[in-house]
Amino acid sequence: MVPKPEEVTLDPETKTLDRANAENVLNPPDKNALETALRLKEAHGGTVTLISMGPPLFRKYLELCLGMGADRAILLSDRTFAGADTYPTSLTLAKGIQKLKTCDLVICGEESSDASTAQVPPGLAEWLDMSLVTFADEVAVHGNTVRARRTLGSSYEILEADMPAVVSVVVGSNEPRFPDFDRVEEAAGSDWVQVWAAADLGLKEEDIGLKGSYTIVHELVEGEPVERKREFLEGGMEEKVKALAKALEPFLEA
Amino acid sequence: MNVPGELQADLYKGFWVYMEQEEGRLLPVGLELLGKGRELADEMGEVLTAVILGQDIAALGEEALRYGADEVLLADHPLLTGFNTDAYTKVMADIIEARKPNVLLMGATFNGRDLAGRLAVRLSTGLTAHVTRLEVDKESSLLLSAVPGFGGSILAVIKTEFGRPQMSTVSPGIFKPLEPDDVRRGKVERVDVRLRQSDIRCRVLEREVVPAEDIGSAERIIVAGMGTGGDMKLVDDLAAALHASTGVTRPLVDIGVAPREKQVGSTGVSLRSKLVVVLGASGASHFVAGLRDADTVIALNKDKEAPIFDESDVCVVGDIFEILPRLLEELEGKVMVV
Numbered sequence: 030m031v032p033k034p035e036e037v038t039l040d041p042e043t044k045t046l047d048r049a050n051a052e053n054v055l056n057p058p059d060k061n062a063l064e065t066a067l068r069l070k071e072a073h074g075g076t077v078t079l080i081s082m083g084p085p086l087f088r089k090y091l092e093l094c095l096g097m098g099a100d101r102a103i104l105l106s107d108r109t110f111a112g113a114d115t116y117p118t119s120l121t122l123a124k125g126i127q128k129l130k131t132c133d134l135v136i137c138g139e140e141s142s143d144a145s146t147a148q149v150p151p152g153l154a155e156w157l158d159m160s161l162v163t164f165a166d167e168v169a170v171h172g173n174t175v176r177a178r179r180t181l182g183s184s185y186e187i188l189e190a191d192m193p194a195v196v197s198v199v200v201g202s203n204e205p206r207f208p209d210f211d212r213v214e215e216a217a218g219s220d221w222v223q224v225w226a227a228a229d230l231g232l233k234e235e236d237i238g239l240k241g242s243y244t245i246v247h248e249l250v251e252g253e254p255v256e257r258k259r260e261f262l263e264g265g266m267e268e269k270v271k272a273l274a275k276a277l278e279p280f281l282e283a
Numbered sequence: 284m285n286v287p288g289e290l291q292a293d294l295y296k297g298f299w300v301y302m303e304q305e306e307g308r309l310l311p312v313g314l315e316l317l318g319k320g321r322e323l324a325d326e327m328g329e330v331l332t333a334v335i336l337g338q339d340i341a342a343l344g345e346e347a348l349r350y351g352a353d354e355v356l357l358a359d360h361p362l363l364t365g366f367n368t369d370a371y372t373k374v375m376a377d378i379i380e381a382r383k384p385n386v387l388l389m390g391a392t393f394n395g396r397d398l399a400g401r402l403a404v405r406l407s408t409g410l411t412a413h414v415t416r417l418e419v420d421k422e423s424s425l426l427l428s429a430v431p432g433f434g435g436s437i438l439a440v441i442k443t444e445f446g447r448p449q450m451s452t453v454s455p456g457i458f459k460p461l462e463p464d465d466v467r468r469g470k471v472e473r474v475d476v477r478l479r480q481s482d483i484r485c486r487v488l489e490r491e492v493v494p495a496e497d498i499g500s501a502e503r504i505i506v507a508g509m510g511t512g513g514d515m516k517l518v519d520d521l522a523a524a525l526h527a528s529t530g531v532t533r534p535l536v537d538i539g540v541a542p543r544e545k546q547v548g549s550t551g552v553s554l555r556s557k558l559v560v561v562l563g564a565s566g567a568s569h570f571v572a573g574l575r576d577a578d579t580v581i582a583l584n585k586d587k588e589a590p591i592f593d594e595s596d597v598c599v600v601g602d603i604f605e606i607l608p609r610l611l612e613e614l615e616g617k618v619m620v621v
């Protein structure tokens with residue numbers, strides 16, 4: 030889940046992003062990750078477990094994802110998780126995954142649209158000691174390996190990774206299905222969603238949240254504005270077109 | 284885990300730049316980081332070291348020296364020919380653990396982000412992504428990495444106090460490489476690579492390298508925002524008329540209209556163009572971070588209050604779909620001399 034970008038503010042006191050009042054949406058590449066998981070389940074069987082770290086209100090998004098076809102959901106939720114950078118975030122998620130006992134594939138979105146670091150999938154592979162494929166747009170399972178197409182802009186590579194593996198999926202790589210609303214209703218308030226706190230994961234306060242983060246906000250500064258002329262072209266449409274063509278003229282003879 | 288108090292920060296010395304190579308060529312972003320690294324390393328009193336992984340890469344070491352490195356570490360090994368996440372992570376982690384650098388900068392490329400994300404956890408340290416400004420804190424000598432905040436022009440300045448190396452990734456085009464100095468000399472050292480086939484759990488079966496268009500160095504560029512509705516025809520026509528390249532804002536990449544390497548902004552490419560024409564982009568801080576080094580910015584937007592106009596030299600309030608067709612007619616008569 031990510032906040033809608035235009036609704037996030039900076040808290041000048043704590044110097045952290047204030048996402049509390051922002052409306053949330055499911056992180057777009059995470060939908061593609063879930064669709065990937067559901068297709069693998071259809072092809073090979075198994076169960077799809079959702080795992081997310083966030084406040085209790087995330088539950089309703091997990092219920093929507095259960096409606097898409099996931100089997101169950103774990104919400105890692107604890108006040109002490111707040112303020113985490115990617116280091117304790119990936120640690121907390123990894124502890125949650127380890128508690129599931131069996132897990133062949135961890136499929137994530139390539140990055141979150143709010144912070145855009147793409148650091149959690151590689152971090153998970155480290156904590157879990159799993160193999161890693163990042164930025165995949167096609168994922169298939171063959172025996173004990175996962176075969177994926179990793180995109181690198183217009184270049185790509187085909188990778189084969191031993192399972193268990195962490196795979197991150199790029200946004201737009203498939204067409205996520207719509208939730209089945211009967212199933213969403215069935216999921217609502219049910220025990221398909223479990224909430225685990227720090228204590229359930231055996232995590233100490235100094236390892237998680239703001240305290241467990243290595244990166245610290247030193248200060249918030251106003252970016253130095255670039256000096257621009259800010260010359261507005263006046264008049265009606267015809268005059269604007271002529272003036273614009275004139276403004277472009279010097280660049281025509283490069 | 285590294286408990287913060289245990290860190291002996293003064294054991295960590297050296298300012299490192301990881302130089303990514305692809306098919307035996309250094310990527311420009313590494314040279315750009317050496318340029319900025321030169322300035323920061325001098326300020327911190329650190330030696331500037333370029334680290335290069337690959338096979339048969341001796342010439343790349345010489346190139347890094349010309350672009351400002353004091354010394355170069357080469358990890359030359361058949362299993363390092365192309366990027367492999369397991370091999371590269373292991374070798375980098377080994378070198379870092381043995382030599383304990385204070386700072387490590389990397390390009391925010393696909394491979395750079397994969398590698399940096401793993402190293403930060405394996406080495407227990409802080410990593411800041413997509414930095415648009417780098418400075419040294421006068422008091423603490425820590426590296427300060429600024430990233431655009433949400434909305435407005437606020438930058439969040441991030442530091443890593445209790446982890447080493449202090450790590451940041453930077454997108455292509457943010458900093459400038461130095462002029463190469465052909466007489467510059469320095470030490471090039473080959474490091475021991477301890478790597479076995481069994482260290483590799485993820486194998487590359489096939490690789491198709493299509494050289495990416497480097498829009499950052501385009502002289503003239505037309506950048507399309509969501510206001511174009513993803514209709515690239517008009518945009519391409521204008522680009523053709525002006526002999527310009529094309530770029531896009533991030534949402535157009537996300538909906539699949541253009542490949543990632545055409546994205547302008549803090550998580551895309553920074554432009555150094557003489558002329559940038561921005562069509563229907565609102566001017567979000569993450570986007571305009573990519574316009575800072577452009578000479579002239581001309582923006583077209585139907586909303587006269589759009590923040591993009593604060594970042595533009597020539598501001599045209601109007602509808603793209605009305606103005607562009609007329610503009611193309613107007614430009615038709617003017618023959619372009621290239």
Ligand SMILES: Cc1cc2nc3c(=O)[nH]c(=O)nc-3n(C[C@H](O)[C@H](O)[C@H](O)COP(=O)(O)OP(=O)(O)OC[C@H]3O[C@@H](n4cnc5c(N)ncnc54)[C@H](O)[C@@H]3O)c2cc1C
Nearest residue numbers: 508509510532533548549550551563564565567569585603
């Ligand atoms: C961590 C992070 C990193 C990001 N990195 C980047 C990045 O690198 N690059 C990037 O671009 N974005 C980035 N973003 C997204 C960024 O915040 C904005 O959401 C994005 O730049 C908006 O794109 P846009 O201006 O095309 O679309 P919008 O904000 O939707 O703007 C569309 C504009 O078009 C105008 N318009 C509509 N119709 C017409 C018409 N017919 N004629 C003229 N004008 C019209 C509207 O007035 C509006 O101003 C990032 C966001 C985050 C959170």
